[in-house]
Amino acid sequence: MLILECPYCGVTGEETEFHGGGEAHIKRFGPGSSDDDFHDYLFTRENPFGVHFERWRHVSGCGKWFHAARCTKTLEVFGTYSAQTTEPPSDLRAAISDKRPGWTWREFS
Amino acid sequence: MSDHVTSALAGAAFDGFVQLREAGACGMITLRGDFSSAVFQKAVGEVAEGAGVPKTRQITTAGDSAVAWMSPDELLIMCPHAEAPARAAALAQALSGEHALAVNVSDARAVFDLTGAGSREVLAKLCPVDFAPGAFKQGEIRRTRMAQVAAAVWMTGPDSFRVVCFRSVAAYVFGLLQASAQPGSEVGVFADT
Numbered sequence: 001m002l003i004l005e006c007p008y009c010g011v012t013g014e015e016t017e018f019h020g021g022g023e024a025h026i027k028r029f030g031p032g033s034s035d036d037d038f039h040d041y042l043f044t045r046e047n048p049f050g051v052h053f054e055r056w057r058h059v060s061g062c063g064k065w066f067h068a069a070r071c072t073k074t075l076e077v078f079g080t081y082s083a084q085t086t087e088p089p090s091d092l093r094a095a096i097s098d099k100r101p102g103w104t105w106r107e108f109s
Numbered sequence: 110m111s112d113h114v115t116s117a118l119a120g121a122a123f124d125g126f127v128q129l130r131e132a133g134a135c136g137m138i139t140l141r142g143d144f145s146s147a148v149f150q151k152a153v154g155e156v157a158e159g160a161g162v163p164k165t166r167q168i169t170t171a172g173d174s175a176v177a178w179m180s181p182d183e184l185l186i187m188c189p190h191a192e193a194p195a196r197a198a199a200l201a202q203a204l205s206g207e208h209a210l211a212v213n214v215s216d217a218r219a220v221f222d223l224t225g226a227g228s229r230e231v232l233a234k235l236c237p238v239d240f241a242p243g244a245f246k247q248g249e250i251r252r253t254r255m256a257q258v259a260a261a262v263w264m265t266g267p268d269s270f271r272v273v274c275f276r277s278v279a280a281y282v283f284g285l286l287q288a289s290a291q292p293g294s295e296v297g298v299f300a301d302t
């Protein structure tokens with residue numbers, strides 16, 4: 001069971017009050033992009049055993065979408081942050097480095 | 110129009126180890142906009158008898174009105190059912206120059222009242238929320254999951270709660286509360302707190 005804190009209403013709730021929205025920070029490739037880019041945009045995902053970044057929605061609460069950084073190995077949640085960003089905030093990345101030295105996820109570390 | 114209004118379950122009632130009553134028709138206005146705007150704050154106060162824009166996860170009351178914090182850009186204004194159309198129109202008028210939206214949604218939801226010392230426990234059986242006396246207090250509103258559906262809960266007195274859910278799941282939520290308040294099913298988890 002994950003315990004997530006919604007950055008919009010401040011509720012610290014258990015997973016069943018939220019709904020997972022898949023991998024975070026996916027760059028969209030739309031009309032005019034190459035077939036390979038469009039294929040990766042639709043289908044290629046990280047599926048890590050360790051540090052992962054996801055989108056979540058506070059579906060039974062305030063209804064807002066946000067981002068979460070967590071560990072798929074231990075279910076530890078490193079932190080949650082605003083949906084209005086295209087990459088994990090640097091302070092959160094530093095906090096993850098303290099706990100998981102040497103972690104990488106896509107171009108982030 | 111308003112004299113033909115019926116609430117979702119026509120005043121269903123159950124007496125368990127707490128009293129469960131479906132409240133009658135309740136006026137509700139969904140208001141979205143920028144809480145920091147002075148025009149927005151003034152409009153809310155004028156239409157809600159002086160009840161101000163609540164802080165995060167709080168509910169304010171004045172007279173027959175209540176203003177509940179639903180999300181960072183959404184309030185739920187409650188008032189007598191018959192007054193909701195006029196108050197929604199007054200809000201729309203006051204906010205005509207703002208990026209805001211006021212809609213009368215009075216018939217969208219069902220409203221239940223729980224009364225009695227075991228009310229916290231009835232809710233704690235159904236929601237993933239800490240309802241201990243020190244953790245959940247009057248003035249707070251919590252939107253959460255009640256068994257399999259979304260609901261919102263706040264206190265109307267030291268031992269009483271109001272529960273709202275969507276009208277389409279009114280019978281389901283009434284059944285949940287009824288089962289949770291069944292005599293003999295008391296756990297007494299908050300008895301000493």
Ligand SMILES: [Zn+2]
Nearest residue numbers: 006009058062
């Ligand atoms: Zn939230």
